[in-house]
Amino acid sequence: MKTKLVIFCAAFFLAACHLPSPPSPPGPDEELIAKGKEIFFNETFNGNGRTCGSCHPAENNFTIDPAFIATLPDDDPLFVAEFNPDLKENFENPRLMREFSLITENLDGFDDLANKFTLRGVPHTLGLRFTIDSSLGPRTGWSGDGAPGDGSLRSFATGAVIQHFTRTLNRVAGVDFRLPTDEELDALEAFQFSLGRQQELTLPLPLKGTVAKRGQELFNDLTIAKCSACHFNAGANFNPNLTFPDSGNLNFNTGVEDLPDQPQDLTGELVPPDDGFGTPGDGTFNTPSLVEAADSGPFFHNNSIETIEGAVAFYDGESFNNSPAAQLLIQATGSGIEIDGTQVVAIAAFLRVINALENIRQSIELLDKFAAKNFRTVKEGEELLISALAETKDSSMVLKSGGLHPEAVKFLYESQKLIKKAKRSLFLRARYAREAIEKQDAARNELVENS
Amino acid sequence: MFKYITVTGIFILVFAMVPVTLAEKATELYIPIGKSPGLYGKYLATGRIEKVNYQNNTLTMSSGSSSYPVEVTERTMIFLDRSKMGQPNIYGSFSDCKQGMMIEVRFEKDERGRPAEWIKLEMQ
Numbered sequence: 146m147k148t149k150l151v152i153f154c155a156a157f158f159l160a161a162c163h164l165p166s167p168p169s170p171p172g173p174d175e176e177l178i179a180k181g182k183e184i185f186f187n188e189t190f191n192g193n194g195r196t197c198g199s200c201h202p203a204e205n206n207f208t209i210d211p212a213f214i215a216t217l218p219d220d221d222p223l224f225v226a227e228f229n230p231d232l233k234e235n236f237e238n239p240r241l242m243r244e245f246s247l248i249t250e251n252l253d254g255f256d257d258l259a260n261k262f263t264l265r266g267v268p269h270t271l272g273l274r275f276t277i278d279s280s281l282g283p284r285t286g287w288s289g290d291g292a293p294g295d296g297s298l299r300s301f302a303t304g305a306v307i308q309h310f311t312r313t314l315n316r317v318a319g320v321d322f323r324l325p326t327d328e329e330l331d332a333l334e335a336f337q338f339s340l341g342r343q344q345e346l347t348l349p350l351p352l353k354g355t356v357a358k359r360g361q362e363l364f365n366d367l368t369i370a371k372c373s374a375c376h377f378n379a380g381a382n383f384n385p386n387l388t389f390p391d392s393g394n395l396n397f398n399t400g401v402e403d404l405p406d407q408p409q410d411l412t413g414e415l416v417p418p419d420d421g422f423g424t425p426g427d428g429t430f431n432t433p434s435l436v437e438a439a440d441s442g443p444f445f446h447n448n449s450i451e452t453i454e455g456a457v458a459f460y461d462g463e464s465f466n467n468s469p470a471a472q473l474l475i476q477a478t479g480s481g482i483e484i485d486g487t488q489v490v491a492i493a494a495f496l497r498v499i500n501a502l503e504n505i506r507q508s509i510e511l512l513d514k515f516a517a518k519n520f521r522t523v524k525e526g527e528e529l530l531i532s533a534l535a536e537t538k539d540s541s542m543v544l545k546s547g548g549l550h551p552e553a554v555k556f557l558y559e560s561q562k563l564i565k566k567a568k569r570s571l572f573l574r575a576r577y578a579r580e581a582i583e584k585q586d587a588a589r590n591e592l593v594e595n596s
Numbered sequence: 597m598f599k600y601i602t603v604t605g606i607f608i609l610v611f612a613m614v615p616v617t618l619a620e621k622a623t624e625l626y627i628p629i630g631k632s633p634g635l636y637g638k639y640l641a642t643g644r645i646e647k648v649n650y651q652n653n654t655l656t657m658s659s660g661s662s663s664y665p666v667e668v669t670e671r672t673m674i675f676l677d678r679s680k681m682g683q684p685n686i687y688g689s690f691s692d693c694k695q696g697m698m699i700e701v702r703f704e705k706d707e708r709g710r711p712a713e714w715i716k717l718e719m720q
Contacts, residue, residue, distance in 0.1 A: 297634055304623040
């Protein structure tokens with residue numbers, strides 16, 4: 146009995162070694178971000194039960210796709226149009242939501258809900274620090290005009306609550322929802338800015354993979370693929386070396402709306418054309434960042450292309466090369482974009498590798514935090530491991546499905562196992578987390594030279 | 597060789613034609629007077645309608661001790677704020693503007709001398 150008690154006390158003591166140690170008081174920014182996180186995932190604004198996290202779940206890179214949607218229970222608030230009689234008509238198209246992860250938005254007005262709407266994919270909320278600012282004002286959402294009021298990211302949540310959280314189609318403030326307060330908008334903005342990378346890449350990276358390396362060359366070559374014209378450093382901003390330095394995140398009409406056989410059009414459901422920025426629209430859509438692309442498809446504003454290879458190949462097609470954006474490129478460079486199959490794959494390989502690198506970076510950051518007990522509650526610690534696991538799964542999936550870097554994939558699988566061990570362990574959590582970091586480092590070393 | 601000057605010139609030409617309603621968003625319809633995020637107290641004029649000229653589509657509003665004209669064009673969006681009545685907000689027209697009504701105005705490019713980008717009228 147005494148022996149058992151000693152063992153129990155020892156176990157308790159050791160387990161307590163990975164409880165959160167009282168952290169130093171959080172700074173004001175950290176408090177605001179924590180508050181924003183709480184609101185983002187839990188606040189329904191007295192609406193239909195949805196939260197921001199309903200469409201921007203952390204476990205799926207803050208976006209939704211058909212595979213993720215298929216895992217949700219039927220009573221998830223995402224599906225409110227299926228079980229709330231007040232939202233059964235003219236709020237969402239459940240079939241297109243489930244099949245293509247398309248969300249209904251009334252961007253050109255609410256005067257004809259049956260016919261006047263757009264169907265768009267859910268953009269992720271990663272790296273927003275670098276994907277909103279432009280010389281023409283803030284650009285939010287797929288057409289860059291996503292926010293009411295001053296158009297900022299801060300104001301975006303107000304529009305989102307009105308469009309997506311309402312209890313009925315009346316959308317009466319104070320009845321069908323409540324508007325976010327100024328403090329809540331501040332917190333949500335701080336939280337969203339904290340997500341994802343906090344630095345732009347500086348290309349070229351010293352990549353090790355043969356195909357990805359060539360893909361990076363093609364990406365940056367303004368005489369071949371020309372990607373870096375609009376996606377400088379694989380981000381969302383226009384190349385400052387081509388126009389004035391602060392042009393920032395811009396809109397273009399790249400002809401996506403002209404693609405034939407778009408999946409949603411094949412269903413026979415009503416899919417009105419999307420005219421992009423403004424009312425009436427000018428046909429342009431906002432440039433997204435490419436660092437986060439490979440694991441956050443489907444692609445383009447209407448989810449019309451499922452794979453990253455398909456998204457790259459789009460720029461070799463007729464729809465793009467007949468578009469206003471391509472005409473701009475042709476006038477400036479003498480030609481459109483012509484890339485052959487192997488070049489498409491190479492550019493996609495580059496995008497897969499930089500996405501995997503970003504996922505590895507995030508995983509290491511999360512595991513580091515866990516190992517250093519830099520969290521305030523046990524639940525927060527668990528969330529760090531869960532997020533690290535999700536990021537690691539993403540990085541291995543992105544590389545494997547491109548047939549890239551099998552050694553790195555092996556290390557990432559090993560890292561996943563260690564993270565799971567850390568989750569299950571009582572006494573050795575920090576050690577397993579540190580070993581998981583070593584495997585992440587080893588994977589990264591396969592992709593890029595050490596700097 | 598990439599023609600930098602040409603690109604810059606085309607860029608300026610294309611983006612100089614950007615419409616004035618850069619940050620317009622349809623959900624503004626449902627935001628009651630005084631609640632437009634990031635604008636209230638900074639870029640909006642809020643007050644009462646002093647008089648309306650239905651012939652030339654202008655009105656005069658008073659705000660505090662000041663009065664100023666407001667020009668309404670075919671681009672101006674007019675929202676009827678019925679939130680205090682517990683009813684859905686709807687689109688209106690210039691004929692809905694009446695003397696004495698509470699009004700909130702956002703001007704094009706946030707410059708008071710320019711026409712109204714949108715007007716909200718409080719309905720009671």
